[in-house]
Amino acid sequence: MTWLDLPADTLFGLDNLPYGVFSHGERTRRAGVAVGDQVLDLSAAAEGESFGRLLGAGVLNPLLAAGPDVWADVRARVREWLSEPRHADRIRPHLVPRNEIRSHLPVEVADYVDFYSSEQHALNASRVFSGGDDLVPPNWKHLPIGYHGRAGTVVASGTPVIRPAGQRKPRKATEPSFGRSSLLDFEAEVGFVVGVGSELGAPVPIDEFPRHVFGVCLVNDWSARDLQGWEMQPLGPFLGKSFATSMSPWLVPLAALEHARVPQPAQDPEPFEYLRGAESWSLDLALEIRINGHLVSSPPFATQYWTAAQQLAHLTVNGASLRTGDLYASGTVTGPAKDQRGSLLELSWGGREPLALGDSGETRAFLEDGDEVVITASAPGPDGARIGFGEVRGTVAPAVV
Amino acid sequence: MTWLDLPADTLFGLDNLPYGVFSHGERTRRAGVAVGDQVLDLSAAAEGESFGRLLGAGVLNPLLAAGPDVWADVRARVREWLSEPRHADRIRPHLVPRNEIRSHLPVEVADYVDFYSSEQHALNASRVFSGGDDLVPPNWKHLPIGYHGRAGTVVASGTPVIRPAGQRKPRKATEPSFGRSSLLDFEAEVGFVVGVGSELGAPVPIDEFPRHVFGVCLVNDWSARDLQGWEMQPLGPFLGKSFATSMSPWLVPLAALEHARVPQPAQDPEPFEYLRGAESWSLDLALEIRINGHLVSSPPFATQYWTAAQQLAHLTVNGASLRTGDLYASGTVTGPAKDQRGSLLELSWGGREPLALGDSGETRAFLEDGDEVVITASAPGPDGARIGFGEVRGTVAPAVV
Missing domain, CATH: 2.30.30.230 (Fumarylacetoacetase, N-terminal domain)
Structure with a gap:
């Protein structure tokens, strides 16, 4: 009322x-x-x-x-x-x-961490890169893999995303070259914002998740696949990600998501005790991705292998402290169906199967200058109502180099 | 006078x-x-x-x-x-x-980046892990490899370093286990602190280095090798590093280091243009590492393959912006001699050749509870004087788990 x-x-x-x-x-x-x-x-x-x-x-x-x-x-x-x-x-x-x-930006971002918690995404990434391999990495089902990103380049929704330049070495090339990224991609993710920090040396128990995390938003973890591919061994993604990460403007408080909580998919092997919570924090968010207005994918969040509560417990199990404004993202959200993939890398299968943009006659292997990517999401609320997350929006601007 | x-x-x-x-x-x-x-x-x-x-x-x-x-x-x-x-x-x-x-802490740290710029360290790491391989990664001589670390756990010198817990899987084990790190290590590094930020989308030219970087300090990038080894594929180090990174209290301004500037060692292959500066920013810093008062290593900084100016140009070439308080570290400083190695991983060759602590009769494969690690450095000043960096100090406190 x-x-x-x-x-x-x-x-x-x-x-x-x-x-x-x-x-x-x-x-x-x-x-x-x-x-x-x-x-x-x-x-x-x-x-x-x-x-x-x-x-x-x-x-x-x-x-x-x-x-x-x-x-x-x-x-x-x-x-x-x-x-x-x-x-x-x-x-x-x-x-x-x-x-x-x-x-x-709703918050001043303290540290930004990006996880890798969709099994289907990990499988797809493995298949696209190695061509046929059907395995996630050996540690993948034991811990939520994550890495630190650049907090200073987390930008508000709507900020133009300038195509980065850098080094890359296509597989068939013998030497690396320098130039504009030609494999620019998005990653549709769900972000979690820490409200209450924690002390150095004091791991946050998994069931303390709602006492630390304030709310949920949408994240586009823009990725230059060519830069990333050349640089990321052995220490992980760096310039292929750090040019921009877009964050949606509205933080949906956990309190608004009680009706979106669903049982967590089974985990095998059973995770270590610090990753086992009394309650599930799987969230039934329905994401939608549009390129230039065309709906290209509808990834489901409920089936992510690792939950945000597990991610928080893992992030701090070594004693790392939290600060107000810490942002951590789920990793690309991808479901089993073709139209549930959360990145162009997957949607175009590494560029080999360009994606049709609706009935426009246009296709995309990777993003072109001027392309606008909009990610939206909603979740169940009480009495059949839906809870909206708004959108995270970004348009690709030409490289300056 | x-x-x-x-x-x-x-x-x-x-x-x-x-x-x-x-x-x-x-x-x-x-x-x-x-x-x-x-x-x-x-x-x-x-x-x-x-x-x-x-x-x-x-x-x-x-x-x-x-x-x-x-x-x-x-x-x-x-x-x-x-x-x-x-x-x-x-x-x-x-x-x-x-x-x-x-x-x-002299600054509120914005983003923290750790590089990997000592060729000898990269070779040693490769040899210790793979046992005999004599190669740095294929991208290593084309770009200064780096990754983002956790800014929120950069701590002041003197802060106790609590032994972290986490997952690890020794090579001979078939399954991972959870517990206290038993392979706790230090890494002696040189840190650079950004004063003047930059705009998103505007790479910082290499020769602008002294207009952005204010000063230099010492960094101990504490590392739990067992956690790191299990987690770091495919997205890089995370909990194996994020429990603590110690920073020395004094920022030596670049203006104090004019007499420490030396020609940069030759680079082959010639780096891309954005990594070629008009002047060398190789710095002749002499580091010393002591464990419980015993001098165990004296790494030279002058021979690092990549300079801080090259690192800054690389960090921003994709358009990533800088903020006041950004800290980036050189990576472990290691010279060619055995007593110039910047980590216990190297000094004890992965634990296989425990390091003698002076004449004490004690040895270390990795750090034990109560061990104190002190890293100091000095550089040439005018008229034969030396410029001191003070020290970064930390003592290992027992795990809380």
Whole structure:
């Protein structure tokens, strides 16, 4: 129930209420909550509230650091404001049409880690590169493989993605060459943002996941496959990834995803104890990927082999500390079907089977200058409603070299 | 010339003047300059100066962001204060004995990147692991291999290093097991700290190195070889490194290292143009590594294959931006002689030839609880003087698991 005039099929109803940072006209960066087609200026609406002081930083970090009790309090108050008619007159002036705002990065990213947790993606990557091999790496089912990425080049949705240059050595070449990447790709991923940090030397138990992680977003882990292929042995991806990683503007709080929680797929072998939680954090998110407006893939998130709770436990089991604003991503989300693949590498099978863009007559092996990639997602909410994640959007800009 | 009573053989004369952050008694975190056996409280001494406003943050980031002209200005003023007797009465109260201070991280680290730029180390690593192979990876001489590490676990010198736990699979084991790392190691490295950031999409030309990098420090990139060995294929080191990376307290400005610059060793094949600079940034640093007070190695830095200027150009050639506080490290510094190796992995040849700790009768294959590792370095200054880097120190604390 709300005094707001919400569209019937909105993905941003009162059971969602994701947080972001926006500017609008004279209003500089401020905290907002997406509701229907509007954004509540939370920084303004919360004046006088005890949590108001957490909302003036231009990023959500202070709110995230405040912890689950404050998160629950803020969420309850915002729901109350938007539900009870007695608040309507005070709150209405703080609502802004969502299509008029400019979104910014919701958090100052501390460390960025990227995992590799879709079995189907790992299998596809192995098959595309080695041509036929049907195995994931030997450690893959024992631990959620991950690596650190570049936090400083995590960018807001909508930021142009400039085609990188660098070294690459095609398989048939005897020497490497330098130039623009010709194998530019996207990776559709789900991101998790840490609110409450942890102490160095103190692993975070898997069941503490919801006490540390604030919310969920979408990530496009842009990848230059040619740069990556030449550089990544022996120390992993570096310049093939670090030119840009796009993050969606809205952080959907874990509290909004209770109806999206589903049993975790069976794991064989049984993981070590630190990776076994009392509850499943598999999430039934339905992703969609569009290139230049054409739906090219619909990856399911529920069947990922490793959950975000397992990833967090693994990330800290060596005593590594967490900081507010840490972002970690799932790795490419890929399902078993052809139209559930989360990267062009898989969708075009390494470029060998160019992907048709709808009925346009166009195909893509890899991304071309001007291509726009949009990843969206939604999840089940209460009473048949859906919880929306908005979108992470990026357009390929020509190389500057 | 100085009115200070400097020890004759000090490594912290007026040609050094490195910057750090310290606390002392009631004085909370403030900027300092090491001189002789003392520290100048720069935050206090600079009151009234135009750059005074850059020194109150408890980290050096604002000073670093201010750029080379300000760096030169501050350095000139500090030299003047410590040289000219007319300043003595005003400055003397701002000097504190260095053995009374507590040092902190000099900067808030933005992104941390670790390179792999000693050819001898790469060869040794290859030989230890594969047993006899005499080759560096095929890309190694074409690009400075690097990867992102965890910025949030870069710790100040002196911070205890808690032995991590995690998964490992010894070669002869058929299944991985979970437990405390038994192959804990150090890596002696040289670190470079970025002052002036750069824009996304704009590679930093190699000759712009001194306009972006503020100064140099020492880094101990602690490594759990068993965790690292099991996890690092295919995406690189992760938990085997992320439990702690120690950084020395004093940033030696590039301006203090003019006499340490030496010609770069020949590179074959000739690197791509973006890796060819007009001037050499090879630096003649002499490192020393002590375990429990015993000198175990003296790695030379001058012969590293890739320089810090090449590393910076490579790091940004894909358009990745820099931020103030970015830290990147050289990779393990290892020379050709046995007593020039920069890690225990090499010094004990993978544990097969335990290293004698001086005449103590003790040996080490890998680090034991309670072991203290201290890395120091010095470089040529003017007139036969030496420029000291101080030390990065850490003691192994028992695992908590």
